[in-house]
Amino acid sequence: MTPKTAYAEADEVQNGMTPETAWAEAMKFENRANPYSFFDELRKTPVARVAKGTYAVTGYRELLALAHDPRVSSDISHSPLSAKPAAGAESPAGAEHMKAYGKEPSMILSDPPDHDRARRQAMRHFGPPHTPDLIPSMETDIRKLCNHMLDKAKGKTRIDVVQDYAYPVPVAVICKILGVPLEDEPTFHAWIHDMMAGIDLGPELATEEGKVRSEKAKASAAELTKYLAGLIDGFLRKPGQSMLSKMVNDDGPDGPMSPKEAASNATLLLVAGHDSTVNTISHCVLTVLRNPGSFELLRSRPGLIPGAIEEVLRVESAVQFFPSRSALADIEIAGTVIPKGAAVFLMYGAANRDPSRFPNPNHFDPERRDNEHFGWGSGIHTCFGGPLARLEVNVAFETFLHRVENPRLVVDPPPYRQSNVFRGPQHLFIDYDRIRD
Amino acid sequence: MKTAALVADLVTEFKTHGRIVIVGASLAGLRAAEALRDEGFNGSLTIIGDEKHEPYDRPPLSKQVLKGWVRADHTKLPRMRKVDAEWRLGVAATGLDRKTKQVRLANGDQVPFDRLLIATGVRSRPWFNPKEGALDGVFTLRTSDDSGRLQAALAAKPGRVLIVGAGFIGSEMASVCRELGLAVTVAERADAPLIGALGGVIGDIAAEMQRDFGVDLRTGVSVEALVGDVKGHVRRARLSDGTTLDVDVVVASLGSIRNTEWLEGAGLATGFWGVACDAGCRVFDINGVVTDSIFVAGDIARAPHVLYEYQFLALEHWDNAVLGGKVAGHNMVSLEADRRPHLPLPSFWSGQFGVNIKGVGVGPFGDEIVITQGSIKDRRFAAAYGRRGRIVAAVTFNHGKWLEYYGALIERSAPFPPPAPGYDQAGDMKPIPARFPDPRVPTGVPDVVLTGHDPNERGAEYRPKKRGPVGEVKRAA
Numbered sequence: 001m002t003p004k005t006a007y008a009e010a011d012e013v014q015n016g017m018t019p020e021t022a023w024a025e026a027m028k029f030e031n032r033a034n035p036y037s038f039f040d041e042l043r044k045t046p047v048a049r050v051a052k053g054t055y056a057v058t059g060y061r062e063l064l065a066l067a068h069d070p071r072v073s074s075d076i077s078h079s080p081l082s083a084k085p086a087a088g089a090e091s092p093a094g095a096e097h098m099k100a101y102g103k104e105p106s107m108i109l110s111d112p113p114d115h116d117r118a119r120r121q122a123m124r125h126f127g128p129p130h131t132p133d134l135i136p137s138m139e140t141d142i143r144k145l146c147n148h149m150l151d152k153a154k155g156k157t158r159i160d161v162v163q164d165y166a167y168p169v170p171v172a173v174i175c176k177i178l179g180v181p182l183e184d185e186p187t188f189h190a191w192i193h194d195m196m197a198g199i200d201l202g203p204e205l206a207t208e209e210g211k212v213r214s215e216k217a218k219a220s221a222a223e224l225t226k227y228l229a230g231l232i233d234g235f236l237r238k239p240g241q242s243m244l245s246k247m248v249n250d251d252g253p254d255g256p257m258s259p260k261e262a263a264s265n266a267t268l269l270l271v272a273g274h275d276s277t278v279n280t281i282s283h284c285v286l287t288v289l290r291n292p293g294s295f296e297l298l299r300s301r302p303g304l305i306p307g308a309i310e311e312v313l314r315v316e317s318a319v320q321f322f323p324s325r326s327a328l329a330d331i332e333i334a335g336t337v338i339p340k341g342a343a344v345f346l347m348y349g350a351a352n353r354d355p356s357r358f359p360n361p362n363h364f365d366p367e368r369r370d371n372e373h374f375g376w377g378s379g380i381h382t383c384f385g386g387p388l389a390r391l392e393v394n395v396a397f398e399t400f401l402h403r404v405e406n407p408r409l410v411v412d413p414p415p416y417r418q419s420n421v422f423r424g425p426q427h428l429f430i431d432y433d434r435i436r437d
Numbered sequence: 438m439k440t441a442a443l444v445a446d447l448v449t450e451f452k453t454h455g456r457i458v459i460v461g462a463s464l465a466g467l468r469a470a471e472a473l474r475d476e477g478f479n480g481s482l483t484i485i486g487d488e489k490h491e492p493y494d495r496p497p498l499s500k501q502v503l504k505g506w507v508r509a510d511h512t513k514l515p516r517m518r519k520v521d522a523e524w525r526l527g528v529a530a531t532g533l534d535r536k537t538k539q540v541r542l543a544n545g546d547q548v549p550f551d552r553l554l555i556a557t558g559v560r561s562r563p564w565f566n567p568k569e570g571a572l573d574g575v576f577t578l579r580t581s582d583d584s585g586r587l588q589a590a591l592a593a594k595p596g597r598v599l600i601v602g603a604g605f606i607g608s609e610m611a612s613v614c615r616e617l618g619l620a621v622t623v624a625e626r627a628d629a630p631l632i633g634a635l636g637g638v639i640g641d642i643a644a645e646m647q648r649d650f651g652v653d654l655r656t657g658v659s660v661e662a663l664v665g666d667v668k669g670h671v672r673r674a675r676l677s678d679g680t681t682l683d684v685d686v687v688v689a690s691l692g693s694i695r696n697t698e699w700l701e702g703a704g705l706a707t708g709f710w711g712v713a714c715d716a717g718c719r720v721f722d723i724n725g726v727v728t729d730s731i732f733v734a735g736d737i738a739r740a741p742h743v744l745y746e747y748q749f750l751a752l753e754h755w756d757n758a759v760l761g762g763k764v765a766g767h768n769m770v771s772l773e774a775d776r777r778p779h780l781p782l783p784s785f786w787s788g789q790f791g792v793n794i795k796g797v798g799v800g801p802f803g804d805e806i807v808i809t810q811g812s813i814k815d816r817r818f819a820a821a822y823g824r825r826g827r828i829v830a831a832v833t834f835n836h837g838k839w840l841e842y843y844g845a846l847i848e849r850s851a852p853f854p855p856p857a858p859g860y861d862q863a864g865d866m867k868p869i870p871a872r873f874p875d876p877r878v879p880t881g882v883p884d885v886v887l888t889g890h891d892p893n894e895r896g897a898e899y900r901p902k903k904r905g906p907v908g909e910v911k912r913a914a
Contacts, residue, residue, distance in 0.1 A: 068842040070810055070858030112810070112861035116817070328859030380838045 017041050023050035026350075027202035027420050033413035035320075035420070036362065039350035046354075047336040053080045054343045055327075055336070058350035060357035060374075062334045067378035071329045072344055074381060076109045079326040079343050106264040108272075108381060109324050115380065121257045122265060125246040126177075127387060134243075135388050138173055142392055145169045146399040154435045158410065161428040165400065166281035167274075170392050174273035177388075178266065179242020180231060188227060192271055194220035197418040201323060213418065221267070228270065229263040243269075269385070276318035277389045279424025283316040284309060284397045286428055289409045291364050298366060299401045308366035309393050313352075313375025315364055320349040320423045322377070348374035349423070406433040444772065451551065452770055455480035458540055458548055459522075460530045460699075461556030462486025464494070465735030465758035465765075469554050470520040472766025482522040483548055485540065487529035490581060496755060498584035499606050500788055503613040505592060509585030530557070533703040538730070552769050555700070555712055555720065555733040556762065559693035559753060569663040573670040575687045578606060587688065591617055595685035598622070599674050601660045603630035605787045605884065607690030608643065612789040615650045622653040622682055624660050624674075627874055634785075634885060635796070635832055637872025638806050639820065642813060642834070646790040663687055692884075693753065695737050706892040710751045711737040713892035716778040718765035721892040732769055734761035734779075739888050743780055744850065745802050745829070749892065753884035754785045782844055783885055786837070792816050795837040798830030798847040799885050806871035807854045808863040811836050818863050819843065822871055823853025 017025075019042055025031055026038035039058055042048060046059025047066075057063045066072050076082045107118040124130045146169055153159045171189075175182045198217020204210045228244075235245035236259060244266050247257045257265065288294045288308075298304055325344045330337055338344060352373045353361040376383040383389070410429035417426045457473060459466045462484050470484055486492075494512045501507040525542065532541035539547040561577035564570030574595070576587045591598070591614065598614050600607045603625035614621035627633070629640025630647060647654045655676065664673040674682045697707040705728070706713035706721040712733045713721045718740070720731040735758040739751040764779035771777075787794040803822030811818030811834075819839045822830040827850045831843030846855055857866050 064841070065845055068839060068845075070839065070842065070860065071856060073859055075860070111859070113812070113817075116861075329856060379841070382838075 019045055019048035019050050019056070023048075023056055024203050027200075029200075029202055029204050029416075029418060029420075032416035032418075032420065032423065035349070036353055039347065039353065042347075043350060043354060045336070046334045047338065049336070049342075050345075053341070054345065055338045056321075056345045056347050056350075058347045058354070059334060060351045060354035063346050063348070063351040063374060064378060065333060066325075066331070066344060067346055067374075067381075069331065071327060071331055072325050073111050073328050074109060074115070074322075074324050075111045076105065076324045078328065078341075079324060080341060081323060081326075081343055104258075104260040104264045106261075106268040107384070108268055108322065112380065117254050118257065118261065118265060119380075119384065121250065121252065121254050122243075122247055122269070122384070124250065124252050125243045126384075130252075134177065135391060138177070138388070139391060139395065141176070142169060142173060142395045143399065145172055146396050147403075150399065150403050150435050153404075157433070158429060158431050161285050161430055162278065162282050162425055163427065166278045166285075166396065166428075169396055170274035170277035170281075170389075173388070173392060174270060174385075177243050178270060178273070179235065179240060179244045180228070180266075180270060184227070188224055188270070191220040191224040191227075192275065195224065195271065196275060196422050199419045199421045202420050224270075225263050225267045228266040229259065232259050232262050232266065272383075273385050273388070275422055276424075277392050279318040279422065280309070280313060280316075280389065280393050281396045281400075282425045282428050283318070284312045284393065285400060285407070285430065286409070286412075286414065286425065287312050287316060287364055288366075288401075289407060289430065290412065294364065294366055295401065295407070298397075302398055302401070304366055305398050305401070306390070306394060307368070307371070309390070309397060310371050310373065310375070311364060311366055311368050314358070314368075314371060314373035315352065315362070316423075317349040317352055317373070317375045318422065318424060319375075319377070320421055321345045321347045322381075323421060346374075346378075348377065403436045404430075404432050405436055408432070448770070448772060451480065452476075452478050453480060455551045455770075456483075456549060457481070457552050457554070457769065458483045458485065458550035459554040459556060460485045460540060461554075461558055461696075461735065461737075462488070462492050462524065462526060463556065463558055463735070463758070464492065464514060464755065465558070465762040466554065466556040467492040467514055467520070468517070468759050468762035469556065469734055469766040469769075470522055471517045472763045473770060474518060474520055476767055476770045478770050480551075482520065483525060483550075484520075484522045485525045485528065485530050485542065485548065487527070487543075488580060488582075489527035491524075491526070493581050495579075495581075498581060499578055499609040500613065502581075502584045503588050503591060503610060504616060505588060509581045509588060512581060530699045533700055533705075535703055535705075535731070550730075552730045553732065554765055554769065555731065555737060556735045556758075556765075557696040557699065558736040558758075559695050562689070562691040562694050564663070564687075564689045564691075566662070569665075569671075570689070571669075572663060572665040572687075573668070574685055575663060575671050575689065577689050577691075578610065579693070587686075590686050591619060595619065597682065597684045598686040598688065599624065599660070599682060599684040600688045600690055602690035602692070603627075603643075603647075603654070603656075604633065604690060604692065605631065605785075605789075607688070608647065609787060609789045610688055610690065611647060611652050612650065612791075615652060615790070620653070622655060622684070623647060624658050624676060625654070625656050626659045628656050630654070630656075632872075632874055633801070635800055636806060636822075637874075638869065639832060640872070642816070646792060646816065650790045660687075693736070697737065705731065708893065710749070710886060710888040711739045713749055714738055714740050716740050716742075716780055717768050717776050718761060718779055719768070723893060725892045732765045734758065734765040740779065741890070744782070744847065745799055745887055748887040748890055750783070750799065751886045751888050752781070752783050754781075754783055756784055757781055782848055784840070784844070785884070792834050793837055794832065794834055795840055796830065796832040797840055797844045798822065798828075799887065800830040800832065800871070801873050801885065802887060803829040803853075803871055804873070805853070805868040807866055807868040809855060809866065810839060810858050810861050811863055813863065820863075821846075821853065821855055823868060826853055827851070828853040828855055 022038045022041040026035040043058040046062045050056045149165050194216045198214045239249045248262045250256050327338045355361045376386045407430045414425040414428045492514045497512045502509050529543045539549050561579040597620040600623045611623045630643040632640035659677045662675040666672045695711045700707045704723050714733045718732045719727045736753045739749040741747040742750040768776045784797045800822045803824040805823045808820045817835040819833045819836045828846050
């Protein structure tokens with residue numbers, strides 16, 4: 001199916017669609033490659049009740065307001081998604097998945113002051129002012145790895161951008177930073193794959209397959225956290241120079257992070273530290289190849305690459321939303337009252353295409369100005385690893401543009417991964433003439 | 438239709454052959470120049486600045502430059518685009534003739550214009566006693582040259598630094614001194630630092646921060662005299678409480694003076710608080726009639742603001758210069774229907790004593806404050822200011838990510854106190870008096886000032902005091 005047909009079909013279906021239906025369609029696996037027409041439909045009510053106890057926010061202004069509203073909690077234990085469903089009551093979609101990030105809440109599932117403290121304890125060892133050199137020091141390795149992957153593609157005319165290019169680089173980098181042995185990658189790769197496949201709030205969740213995925217996700221998350229807890233235990237006995245080691249041994253103003261909390265945050269940092277980067281690199285390639293002229297434009301004017309990457313994040317947000325939030329009070333916004341206790345989904349991918357904020361929002365414009373999108377989130381939970389991801393994506397994209405000659409998409413749309421939260425292609429096959437030296 | 442076509446022709450003609458002069462080559466002037474070119478103005482553009490430097494950024498001058506991290510001449514402003522202007526730097530404008538439409542320069546040149554932008558900003562208020570002010574080791578801080586000189590003096594490890602005035606700049610300098618390991622005394626006439634902008638409740642917290650950092654903070658005192666040694670270097674300061682201090686460096690941080698003198702006799706609505714304009718940056722004449730060809734932006738502008746009962750607001754804030762410059766540039770080449778208002782939600786930031794302070798709105802417009810989020814003890818909190826049940830401002834200490842929320846509340850004049858946060862509440866959410874000093878009592882001049890409703894400030898009169906670091910503003914009853 002070409003994307004054009006997909007759009008056309010969506011157009012027919014969506015007339016008179018209720019928010020509930022639009023939401024269910026947007027979450028459906030079959031619409032993973034293009035949920036956006038359903039988001040457009042949903043945005044007619046910028047803050048809409050989409051399921052029992054669940055509100056989706058698709059308007060830019062409304063999302064911005066709620067991302068900064070101290071009555072919106074990220075603490076999953078407040079959310080109906082984590083509540084044990086009362087007998088006979090229907091549990092809101094997605095229930096158990098979010099706990100996949102560990103039992104002791106990681107910072108993404110916490111509110112201030114715990115969130116702030118945990119973020120400080122981790123940031124000390126990652127970015128300025130205490131660790132200003134870590135991210136820039138990775139650039140040489142990133143470039144080497146990217147070139148290495150393309151060297152391996154020499155002599156061939158087809159690669160899977162996801163497996164053969166986008167994945168290996170960020171995973172190696174985050175392992176090095178955290179202090180996770182890269183030899184263990186095959187083991188944790190499988191866990192993470194299963195974990196992410198289970199983070200799915202679509203209607204497929206209710207199917208037998210969905211339930212199996214969900215169970216597998218929980219088990220894999222537990223395995224991953226156990227594995228990382230083991231590493232952390234080792235760092236406690238024998239401190240090293242890695243970020244995880246420093247987090248649990250640090251004597252900063254907030255003290256060391258407790259081993260249990262460190263294990264949860266390690267899971268978060270390891271997964272979020274590469275998964276969305278992979279999706280973004282893949283989406284960069286996919287987007288330029290879908291938009292005639294943009295590959296050549298960026299190749300000839302590399303100065304446009306950083307802005308083009310932000311534009312890719314706007315149109316194909318790697319994290320479409322993060323379903324941990326809930327309202328701690330009745331919140332009136334845009335003519336809707338979100339009742340206290342309801343789940344609040346800030347739909348970054350939808351708000352990023354709000355026509356009242358971004359002119360011609362479905363158009364990929366690598367030179368777009370005033371592009372303050374939500375691809376990195378907004379508010380206190382704004383992407384922790386953003387500065388690293390920006391560097392990785394920039395180097396990877398630039399190297400790809402520079403070295404891959406005449407790339408073409410083999411299938412469009414490509415097959416997508418299961419998760420509607422962490423959205424990206426499963427595979428992205430391209431044909432090309434050759435790899436330049 | 439005929440008239441419309443004629444007007445359209447005029448606009449095209451002006452954009453092609455018009456002459457625009459910008460007086461003031463700093464942030465507002467530069468951003469206005471860039472906006473003009475963005476708008477398709479291809480006529481002649483002249484930028485006049487009394488300093489010899491290209492436009493540079495001032496916020497680092499009291500922080501990174503003084504710490505020695507960045508050289509004073511290394512804070513040039515990034516250029517957003519080519520402006521293709523004639524730069525007349527190092528020569529001040531000394532007069533404006535509105536009849537012949539010419540700006541007079543200090544070297545006698547006359548620069549003709551069709552449209553003029555006034556962006557001459559402010560300068561440091563000098564030490565009240567010129568003889569004492571001329572002593573070696575006595576400084577003010579406004580320009581990059583000032584900053585370079587002061588940095589050199591601090592790097593020479595003076596025995597004690599005295600900072601007179603605990604506004605934002607004075608407090609930032611005190612912080613730098615402590616970070617450099619220097620002994621520093623701060624003398625402030627009011628009861629606490631930052632009190633003019635943030636009130637006494639926050640001022641008390643700022644005072645604690647200073648003292649915890651080892652600053653010898655003296656409030657409720659003024660500095661009456663500076664005494665030099667035989668070589669003409671300052672060595673001693675005499676305070677109003679009768680004490681004396683041995684000092685090697687004195688920084689007068691007494692607020693600013695608006696650079697309006699060159700406009701004297703031009704018949705514009707100029708005065709102590711700057712140049713009055715409408716919300717579209719068009720300058721009022723002395724009778725309150727709006728001019729068509731003279732615009733103003735930046736620190737020197739004062740304009741009525743919808744959020745603050747249409748009082749004329751004077752704002753010495755970085756983003757006011759950026760946004761005001763852009764709006765002025767746009768409106769200078771636009772017809773009525775396309776003109777835009779410059780109605781900023783005032784915002785500022787400061788870095789001092791390891792704390793990032795940020796604010797939105799106009800605190801002194803309020804009379805109550807409530808600490809909403811975080812912990813004062815940890816110096817991580819947010820607070821909101823209210824007036825008659827409406828939120829008018831907010832300030833954060835190391836909590837800036839929340840400002841967006843308060844800014845949105847202020848923009849729609851939401852009820853005060855704001856709803857209680859769902860977590861990390863600072864206390865009982867009970868408003869208390871914010872303790873702003875009476876505006877008629879001279880303290881350090883705050884950098885946001887509501888200056889009344891009259892374009893000509895007829896209700897205000899400025900009388901320089903014989904003694905004391907700042908002038909007195911006396912309002913008619």
